Amino acid sequence: MNTLRVALLGCGVVGSEVARQLTEHSADLAARAGAQLELAGVAVRRLERDRSATGVDPSLFTTDAAGLVSRPDVDLVVEVVGGIEPARGLILAAMERGKSVVTANKALLADDGHALHTAADKHGVDLYYEAAVAGAIxxxxxxxxxxxxxxxxxxxxxxxxxxxxxxxxxxxxxxxFAEALEEAQALGYAEADPTADVEGFDASAKAAILAGIAFHSPVTSADVHREGIANVTSADVASARAMGAVVKLLAICELTNGGSTVGVRVHPAMIPRTHPLAGVRGAYNAVFVEAEYAGQLMFYGPGAGGAPTASAVLGDLVTVARNRAGGVVGPGGSWYADRPVRPMGETVTRYHISLGVDDRAGVLANVANVFAKHDVSIETVRQRAEGPTDAELVVVTHKATDQALSATVEDLSRLDTVRDVMSVMRVEGE
Amino acid sequence: MNTLRVALLGCGVVGSEVARQLTEHSADLAARAGAQLELAGVAVRRLERDRSATGVDPSLFTTDAAGLVSRPDVDLVVEVVGGIEPARGLILAAMERGKSVVTANKALLADDGHALHTAADKHGVDLYYEAAVAGAIxxxxxxxxxxxxxxxxxxxxxxxxxxxxxxxxxxxxxxxFAEALEEAQALGYAEADPTADVEGFDASAKAAILAGIAFHSPVTSADVHREGIANVTSADVASARAMGAVVKLLAICELTNGGSTVGVRVHPAMIPRTHPLAGVRGAYNAVFVEAEYAGQLMFYGPGAGGAPTASAVLGDLVTVARNRAGGVVGPGGSWYADRPVRPMGETVTRYHISLGVDDRAGVLANVANVFAKHDVSIETVRQRAEGPTDAELVVVTHKATDQALSATVEDLSRLDTVRDVMSVMRVEGE
Known part of the structure; x- marks a missing residue:
């Protein structure tokens, strides 16, 4: 049986799991790949760290990542360093030297997927990245x-x-929010600097990758309308609950304008508790896919973590090894449809708006006029006295363009009778 | 661009959808497959039927399926006739002539998957059958x-x-049960003869295919322990509800004895309402997969129907076409682990047992003795008076071998104080 030698770039949470699984299950992997997979080297930032738990022969560690990917005895490269550089340069260098690449690098794929696939095609190598979106799923x-x-x-x-x-x-x-974030940090779900997660950057990169693949069109992170969850309040969550809904941070990729454009956005939204995504708890991920013939599909599982992410990396590695052993490459990137991304303002959506208003006659008429002016139809209004002269108005709209809805909110905030626009959130999943 | 010619065997609910989608989306399919896909002929049983709704050129229909698969201008064969023969013979004839095959035939794959994959390997062609299990998922x-x-x-x-x-x-x-079956028949979910579904034959074929692939071992329908739902009563369903569970017909494939054997069974079982499978409603399908590193994954969607099944067939067809255009074949069958199937009696499971008993002192002791004799530990007992001298005893056990549990039930039915073993159902998913 053929032997294929693997260079591993990065030996953190994911990398060390890749190394461990590669060694532990080598017989199974060989049977499935049709070739022995052998670790040729592991690039790390510092050699001093104790990595004995990985079971990797200490002589395999190196700080010379560029040297490792260029070595003629390396056939396949696994990149789990993350970030744009030096990952990008290392991947391109590996491809130039005829080595297929498996990566978990969502940021890089979201920004440079097109260029990387073009390089892979040019050099006749594979580029796989199942682990970049939704971990093991x-x-x-x-x-x-x-x-x-x-x-x-x-x-x-x-x-x-x-x-x-x-x-x-x-x-x-x-x-x-603040307390929940602290808990997430204490449990290791959130990083010390939680910006990438909380502000939706991570989800946006994944949305860009998903939209590109689903719609055979070039989409990058910059194309994704992004809103994080830092402004989601307990009141929003309670308001969602009151209407039988739950707040989730959603990545939404959709064909729009009869299929001629692509909409891509990441934002918190209220979805009905009966929606399959509403039941996704804790740190799990789930992706709902709608297709013309297949109908509604859902994929559910752990979206992160060393072992699950490594499982996805190794699944790709088996495919890439099998292709290499057979002298072929798998299907590459596909952008033939080349659909442009629609501006966010044209998105058709619904809003849940919570307003602090004066509790006196005529206020509702006032507010309703603003909606009418922008041609936004109201589905429900709930009014609740908050104090002797204050009230809360919760308005849920019918579908309208995001542009009309945000202009409505803008005008509402200027009304004398509206003291405060307490929250604005989209309603999805119906 | 290359043109690949497709022979379609069968033009029923699935076949006519395959023909329609193939024609309607030909430009997309070509862009994705890297080759034009063209219908070379459609084998049907009778030519008289009006098939104008499929949009297929009437001259393409033929009753000579064997002739069609042998034609030198046919590159790929889609088999959606179902059943063992003539499907089996036609598939083998196609492979012998170098044609790759896509099929939705679960019965055939479950019984003959090994032989068919061996034939595919021998002739250097592909055999794909995503549509055979869980439709579009x-x-x-x-x-x-x-x-x-x-x-x-x-x-x-x-x-x-x-x-x-x-x-x-x-x-x-x-x-x-009877009324629900009638409803299912009226809605077209169940056939006039519902045996294949209701008695679990259909699920068993799918379980055999799943177990074979998941555990890289040869498993056929005959290896699957099979129980249908015809004996599930309203009382069982109510009893499940009372303990926060729901009754589902489950296909369970598991590695057993430390991974040295495979357990495969299909039977109704009570699962907790909190389990992700509990929320699967109507005619939907869902499959929960547990893997060492990936953790718990779930796949959900429509498990049947013309359009969803055709979606899965066409997905395979694109792969097979891409492989053919590239002069390669995809990964074939994998049975290297060759694990034997464990007898059902050795399965470790839990039972929910409902007994009609005399309502008098000593009965519970009587019943408990029988469990103790077989070393089956009881988790809960619920007793309810049913009449002046009758009571119902509901026992839920801890885990034990199926053998010990069924011997317990056997002995219980012989007790003088037990009037009737009203129901026995396994408890899963915890």
Whole structure:
């Protein structure tokens, strides 16, 4: 049996699991790949750290990542360093030297997927990255291959475990955002600097990758309308609950304008508790896919963590090894449809708006006029006295363009009778 | 661009959808497959039927299926006739002539998967059958490819929509089995002869395919312990509800005895309402997969129907076409682990047993003695007076071998104080 030698770039949470699984299950991997997989070297930032728990022969560690990917005895490269550089340069260098690449790098793929696939095609090598979106959940391969005969129309997903954990805590225990974030940090779900998760950058990168694959069009992070969850309040969560809904950070990719454009956005939204995504708890991920013929599909599982992410990396590695052993490459990137991204303002959506208003006659008429002016139709209004002269008005709209809705909110905030626009959140999943 | 010619065997609910989608989306399919896909002929049983709705050129229909698969201008064969023969003979004839095959035929794959894959290998062609299990849900490809670097330990699925619809009706509306079956028939979910669904034959074939792929071992329908839902009563469903559970027909495939054997069974079982499978409603399917590293994954979607099944067939067809255009074949069958199937009696499981007993002192002691004799530990007992001298005893056991549990039930039925063993059902998913 053939032997294929693997260079591993990065030996952190994911990398050390890749190394461990590669060694522990080598017989199974060989049987499935049709080739022995052997670790040729592991690039790390510092050699001093104790890495004996990985079971990797200490002589395999090196700080010379560029040297490792260029070595003629390396056939396949696994990149789990993350970030744009030096990952990007290392991947391109590996490809130039005819080595197939497996990566978990969502930021890089979201920004440079097109260029990386073009390089892979040029050099006749594979580029796989199942682990970049939704961790262990098989998602990119099903979208790319299983649904290749269908027309995906919508992808609606919870693709960031940290924010789902925070929102779930807020919903289940009435915890405030700050407290829930602290809990998530204490449990290791959130990083010390939680910006990438909380502000939706991580989810946006994943949304860009999903939209690109689902709609065969070039989409980058910059194309994604992004709102994080830092402004989600206990009141929002309670208000959602009162209307039988739950707040989730959603990545939404959809075909729009009769299929001629693509909409991609990440924002918190209220979804009905009966929606399959509403039941996704804790740090789990789930992605709902709608396709013309297949109908509604859902994929659910752990979206992060060393072992699950490594499982996805190794699944790709087996495919890439099998392709290499057979002298072929798998399907590459696909952008033939080349659909442009629609501006966020044209998105058709619904809003849940909570207003602090004066509790006196005529206020509702005032507010309703503003909606009418922008041609936004109201579905429900709930009014609740908050004090002797204050009231809260909760308005849920019918569908309208995001542009009309945000202009409505802008005008509402200027009304004398409106003291405060307390919250604005989109309603999805119906 | 290359043109690949497709022979379609069967033009029923699935076949006519395959023909329609193939024609309607030909430009997309070509872009994704890297080759034009053209219908070379459609084999049907009778030519007289009006098939104008399929949009297929009438001159393409033929009753000579054997002739069609042998034609030198045919590159790929799609078999959606179903059943063992003539499907089997036609598939083998196609492979002998170098044609790759896509099929939705679960019965055939469950019985002859090994032989068919061997033939495919021998002739250097592809054999794909995503549509055979759980309709449109991408499941076989994720198991075979995405999880190729992991160790699947358990597959727990609702893989028959008809029985799930019936059980869901019984649970939601308190309908009896017979009435729910009639409803399913009226809606087209169940056939006039519902045996294949209701008695678990359909689910068993799917379980055999899933177990074979998940555990890289040869498993056929005959290896599957099979119990249908015909004996599930309203009382069982109500009893499940009382303990926070719901009755589902489950296909369970698991690694047993430390991974040295495979357990495969299909039977109704009570699962907690908090289990992700409990929320699967109507005719939907869902499959829960547990893997050593990936953790718990779930795949959910429509398990049957013309359009969803055709979506899965076309996904395979694109792969097979891409392989053919590239002069390669995809990964074939994998049985290297060659694990034997464990006898059902050795399965470790829990029972929910409902007994009609005399309402007098000493009965519970009597019953408890029988459990003790077989070393079966009791988790809970609930007793309810049913009449002046009757009572119902509901016993839920701890885990024990199926053998010990069924011997216990056997002995209970012989007790003088037990008037009737009203129901016996396994408890799963905890």
């Amino acid at each position: 098989p998602l990119l391969r099903p979208l790319r291959e299983s649904l290749a005969g269908d027309h995906v129309t919508r992808v609606l997903g919870i693709v960031n475990g940290t924010t789902n954990y925070i929102l779930d805590q807020m919903d289940s225990n009435g915890t405030g | 991408p499941l076989l490809r994720p198991l075979r490819e995405s999880l190729a670097g992991d160790h699947v330990t358990r597959v727990l699925g609702i893989v028959n929509g008809t029985t799930n619809y019936i059980l869901d009706q019984m649970d939601s509306n308190g309908t009896g």
